[in-house]
Amino acid sequence: GDSVTQMEGPVTLSEEAFLTINCTYTATGYPSLFWYVQYPGEGLQLLLKATKADDKGSNKGFEATYRKETTSFHLEKGSVQVSDSAVYFCALSENSGGSNYKLTFGKGTLLTVNP
Amino acid sequence: DGGITQSPKYLFRKEGQNVTLSCEQNLNHDAMYWYRQDPGQGLRLIYYSQIVNDFQKGDIAEGYSVSREKKESFPLTVTSAQKNPTAFYLCATSGQNYGYTFGSGTRLTVV
Numbered sequence: 001g002d003s004v005t006q007m008e009g010p011v012t013l014s015e016e017a018f019l020t021i022n023c024t025y026t027a028t029g030y031p032s033l034f035w036y037v038q039y040p041g042e043g044l045q046l047l048l049k050a051t052k053a054d055d056k057g058s059n060k061g062f063e064a065t066y067r068k069e070t071t072s073f074h075l076e077k078g079s080v081q082v083s084d085s086a087v088y089f090c091a092l093s094e095n096s097g098g099s100n101y102k103l104t105f106g107k108g109t110l111l112t113v114n115p
Numbered sequence: 116d117g118g119i120t121q122s123p124k125y126l127f128r129k130e131g132q133n134v135t136l137s138c139e140q141n142l143n144h145d146a147m148y149w150y151r152q153d154p155g156q157g158l159r160l161i162y163y164s165q166i167v168n169d170f171q172k173g174d175i176a177e178g179y180s181v182s183r184e185k186k187e188s189f190p191l192t193v194t195s196a197q198k199n200p201t202a203f204y205l206c207a208t209s210g211q212n213y214g215y216t217f218g219s220g221t222r223l224t225v226v
Contacts, residue, residue: 043217
């Protein structure tokens with residue numbers, strides 16, 4: 001079945017440091033890939049997505065590129081801020097379109113950014 | 116504003132008691148989902164529904180039940196058969212933009 005493996009946390013960085021959170025996946029087809037962010041006590045919010053190989057998703061300074069050859073979707077940000085402290089989830093969906101599909105999530109990576 | 120409303124935000128259950136978590140959406144999305152979140156385990160799918168009056172079991176459906184009588188509503192009942200119900204429960208919907216929309220969650224604690 002489908003699975004997502006992401007970097008074990010927690011990750012602790014100083015403000016303005018470079019961030020990488022690794023994510024690799026196993027899927028039988030050609031999945032869409034996502035990064036979600038969860039702030040304390042809240043639900044998840046979509047951070048960025050990529051729907052086909054070599055696509056780059058980006059939002060709020062975060063980027064991730066869909067690498068089919070390495071089955072990876074690593075999250076990066078050049079300069080983190082204290083407000084980026086949250087749990088980050090990598091996820092995939094096998095469905096190619098429409099509104100009904102299931103997401104498979106990684107276990108999440110807790111990021112703490114210190115001033 | 117369109118969105119998902121989960122209630123209550125905090126819920127306490129006694130041993131042997133059934134409790135129902137509410138999830139209401141006004142996004143006009145067909146599909147709705149319930150996930151359970153435990154520390155260090157990520158999100159696990161309990162049940163999902165792609166259309167009114169139809170739903171399917173997810174990966175950890177034992178001890179839970181759902182109904183989908185209206186497009187807007189997808190309540191989750193945690194039954195006494197669920198032996199370890201303490202967790203954070205998240206409801207989500209999906210639309211045409213390849214993204215899920217999540218509610219703010221219900222934290223259930225067994226007392």
